[in-house]
Amino acid sequence: MTKLVALHPQQGEVNTYFQAESRYWNDVYTIPGVQAEIIRDRHAAVLDWIDGLALAPGSRVLEIGCGAGFMAVSLAHRGFRVHAVDSVESMVDIARTNAAKAGIADMVSFSVGDVYSLLFNDSFFDLVLAIGVIPWLDQSELAMQEMARVAKPKGYVIVSTANRSGLASLLDPLISPLFQLFKLSVKSILVKLGLRRRTPHMVFHSNRHIEKTLEGIALVKVKAMTRGFGFSFFRGSVLPEPLGTKVNRRLQQLADRNIPVLRSTGMAYFILTKKLDPGRKY
Numbered sequence: 327m328t329k330l331v332a333l334h335p336q337q338g339e340v341n342t343y344f345q346a347e348s349r350y351w352n353d354v355y356t357i358p359g360v361q362a363e364i365i366r367d368r369h370a371a372v373l374d375w376i377d378g379l380a381l382a383p384g385s386r387v388l389e390i391g392c393g394a395g396f397m398a399v400s401l402a403h404r405g406f407r408v409h410a411v412d413s414v415e416s417m418v419d420i421a422r423t424n425a426a427k428a429g430i431a432d433m434v435s436f437s438v439g440d441v442y443s444l445l446f447n448d449s450f451f452d453l454v455l456a457i458g459v460i461p462w463l464d465q466s467e468l469a470m471q472e473m474a475r476v477a478k479p480k481g482y483v484i485v486s487t488a489n490r491s492g493l494a495s496l497l498d499p500l501i502s503p504l505f506q507l508f509k510l511s512v513k514s515i516l517v518k519l520g521l522r523r524r525t526p527h528m529v530f531h532s533n534r535h536i537e538k539t540l541e542g543i544a545l546v547k548v549k550a551m552t553r554g555f556g557f558s559f560f561r562g563s564v565l566p567e568p569l570g571t572k573v574n575r576r577l578q579q580l581a582d583r584n585i586p587v588l589r590s591t592g593m594a595y596f597i598l599t600k601k602l603d604p605g606r607k608y
Contacts, residue, residue: 395421411439
């Protein structure tokens with residue numbers, strides 16, 4: 327952890343932020359509201375992808391940024407040997423507790439880990455996933471190189487990013503990537519004046535940028551999707567509940583049907599990739 331914070335200054339801010347929010351990430355799978363609905367939906371959608379891979383029982387899976395451990399628990403229930411890491415110690419503690427409650431503690435290991443320097447051998451995992459991690463990294467390319475390194479040839483890597491073209495993000499000036507440079511400049515001034523404490527910021531990527539980065543490290547796209555249509559203005563909900571949740575569900579249904587515009591404007595972009603086998607001619 328010391329190495330991660332020293333090399334990547336934003337990570338210390340991210341860890342502090344998620345340390346304070348760790349209880350929320352434990353409760354989000356049961357509470358009402360559109361944001362919680364989006365988190366649960368992405369969880370289910372990623373599991374659907376994984377089920378479609380038909381990985382053999384006992385396959386090795388690495389989850390980076392495991393949070394409260396619910397994805398790791400779901401994967402262990404499917405018979406996989408799961409290694410789950412997170413940069414926040416309180417998250418790891420909660421994840422261990424949830425795994426013990428689920429009765430699968432012997433199928434999953436949890437540890438504090440550095441996404442930029444994973445403590446695993448090359449070509450070790452059949453599947454690597456990092457959901458909700460890339461937007462909080464200041465050097466996402468290095469992190470994705472590490473994910474590719476530990477994945478087996480013909481193994482799979484799933485990542486998600488904050489979608490620069492996300493409709494909901496574009497409409498809120500506090501999180502819109504259109505105003506990112508201006509916001510960061512103002513924030514820096516306020517921090518220096520002591521009027522605001524230093525907090526992490528999300529990094530938005532274009533879908534094409536992420537695809538090109540993955541292609542450059544021998545990860546070939548298998549499928550992709552965008553998810554999440556929770557609208558806000560200055561971080562406050564625009565639509566009252568349960569209307570906000572209903573609107574999100576309906577727009578997501580249309581996006582899943584590949585309706586133009588909506589299919590590419592969810593809040594987050596998810597991509598499933600397969601690692602090339604260097605010993606095979608393509």
